[in-house]
Amino acid sequence: MAADEQASHVDTLIHARWIIPVVPGGKVYENCAIAVRDGKILAIHPSAEAEKRYRADQVVHLDRHALIPGLINTHTHAAMTLLRGYADDKPLMEWLQEHIWPAEQKWVASGFVADGTRLAVAEMLRSGTTTFSDQYFFPEDTAQVARETGIRAQIAFPVIDAPTPWSRNGEDALQKGLSLRDDYRAHDRLDVVFAPHAPYTVGDETLEKIAVYAAEAQIPVQMHLHETATEVQRALKEGGERPIERLNRLGLLSPQTLCVHMTSVEPSDIELLRESGAHVAHCPRSNLKLASGFCPASELLEAGINVALGTDGAASNNGLDLFAEANTAALLAKAVSGRADALPARQVLAMATINGARALGLEDKIGSLESGKSADLTAVDLGGLEQQPLHDPISQLIYTASAHNVSDVWVAGRQLLAERRLTTLNETELVQRAQDWRARIAGLSI
Numbered sequence: 001m002a003a004d005e006q007a008s009h010v011d012t013l014i015h016a017r018w019i020i021p022v023v024p025g026g027k028v029y030e031n032c033a034i035a036v037r038d039g040k041i042l043a044i045h046p047s048a049e050a051e052k053r054y055r056a057d058q059v060v061h062l063d064r065h066a067l068i069p070g071l072i073n074t075h076t077h078a079a080m081t082l083l084r085g086y087a088d089d090k091p092l093m094e095w096l097q098e099h100i101w102p103a104e105q106k107w108v109a110s111g112f113v114a115d116g117t118r119l120a121v122a123e124m125l126r127s128g129t130t131t132f133s134d135q136y137f138f139p140e141d142t143a144q145v146a147r148e149t150g151i152r153a154q155i156a157f158p159v160i161d162a163p164t165p166w167s168r169n170g171e172d173a174l175q176k177g178l179s180l181r182d183d184y185r186a187h188d189r190l191d192v193v194f195a196p197h198a199p200y201t202v203g204d205e206t207l208e209k210i211a212v213y214a215a216e217a218q219i220p221v222q223m224h225l226h227e228t229a230t231e232v233q234r235a236l237k238e239g240g241e242r243p244i245e246r247l248n249r250l251g252l253l254s255p256q257t258l259c260v261h262m263t264s265v266e267p268s269d270i271e272l273l274r275e276s277g278a279h280v281a282h283c284p285r286s287n288l289k290l291a292s293g294f295c296p297a298s299e300l301l302e303a304g305i306n307v308a309l310g311t312d313g314a315a316s317n318n319g320l321d322l323f324a325e326a327n328t329a330a331l332l333a334k335a336v337s338g339r340a341d342a343l344p345a346r347q348v349l350a351m352a353t354i355n356g357a358r359a360l361g362l363e364d365k366i367g368s369l370e371s372g373k374s375a376d377l378t379a380v381d382l383g384g385l386e387q388q389p390l391h392d393p394i395s396q397l398i399y400t401a402s403a404h405n406v407s408d409v410w411v412a413g414r415q416l417l418a419e420r421r422l423t424t425l426n427e428t429e430l431v432q433r434a435q436d437w438r439a440r441i442a443g444l445s446i
């Protein structure tokens with residue numbers, strides 16, 4: 001830039017040792033800066049040049065950090081943080097039917113969801129997650145917490161053809177959910193989508209209705225699908241078709257559909273996913289803990305299917321840390337396929353970022369560091385002893401880093417984590433509330 005040219009104004013200029021934009025070609029910028037204006041990414045330039053080009057209200061120096069797109073958790077039940085460790089070491093159906101559903105029947109109400117979601121948002125921000133897609137009762141409370149705290153959220157309202165703590169039946173859930181969708185129609189950080197819970201809790205009529213709404217208004221749909229071999233076998237025995245075949249027959253498999261879990265996958269299932277353009281949320285830690293099975297993530301990606309990452313709820317994980325999820329996904333793929341090159345680090349980083357954005361229908365807005373996209377950013381400190389020596393920052397992010405290395409987080413240009421301190425949440429209060437809930441649930445007086 002010539003000396004007489006005027007520097008232009010930006011809100012924030014962030015200098016980082018590495019900037020990893022997660023774009024095709026896999027470029028990594030070294031000693032560059034990212035300029036943020038009006039919540040959006042303006043440009044990335046070498047640091048020295050950026051200093052001349054921009055006059056910034058705030059300048060941040062991340063000398064030993066990697067700056068990456070904010071991580072995207074494509075499937076969780078945020079409020080279930082309050083049931084973390086409540087029922088461990090059980091298989092899915094025993095865990096749900098004998099422990100989780102009775103506890104939800106007793107405790108889940110508006111206050112539980114607001115408190116549990118606040119705790120979850122704090123944990124997600126402190127582990128570098130800037131967007132989560134949430135499926136839980138009282139989604140209006142989840143939305144309110146996301147509004148207050150500044151995180152980005154996709155609120156996937158739950159539809160079950162039975163009474164739940166939030167809805168009388170499937171139709172009631174649909175009406176409440178659609179009305180919530182209207183409330184957030186113009187919101188920049190929130191969108192409201194369908195979450196029929198699972199093939200074994202939602203009937204054909206309701207699924208067909210959702211398929212029609214979703215197709216008409218291009219609304220994303222997410223659903224637990226093929227979570228266990230038992231689910232698939234039971235569906236075959238009772239209805240003569242695999243759950244994914246049923247979704248296809250009902251018109252529910254499309255590029256707006258996110259199939260959560262997808263263990264017990266056969267070649268015909270892969271063909272249906274590929275043909276329909278549906279996405280998969282891989283939740284390896286929950287699948288491992290509940291002994292649910294393995295999603296063949298590497299095989300699906302090779303077939304051209306978009307696979308993203310989800311933690312599932314903290315009651316089956318038992319955390320919401322996408323760095324742990326990414327590490328587990330990489331290692332599990334190698335173990336299951338017998339191939340050390342299955343899910344290399346770069347591919348897993350894409351699963352946690354751009355693939356997640358694609359799976360949620362938000363690729364135009366988030367998932368990579370490109371001009372015009374929202375400034376949803378995560379800074380990871382790679383300067384510590386456990387990270388040395390550093391040959392490759394992406395290898396370090398997937399195989400060595402953990403939530404504790406996340407230092408700073410921005411969503412839409414607003415800093416929500418600064419040097420590991422939450423800017424919109426009070427940690428002491430969150431811990432106290434969580435302890436109060438544990439006492440209440442354990443039957444102790446508080």
Ligand SMILES: CSC[C@H]1O[C@@H](n2cnc3c(O)ncnc32)[C@H](O)[C@@H]1O
Pocket residue numbers: 077096100101104135136137158159160197198224227286312313316
């Ligand atoms: C309809 S709100 C969400 C509903 O789903 C339950 N849930 C949590 N984890 C899982 C899972 O892995 N598979 C199926 N259902 C799950 C949660 O407890 C709520 O009841």
Ligand SMILES: [Zn+2]
Pocket residue numbers: 075076077224260312313
């Ligand atoms: Zn789930």
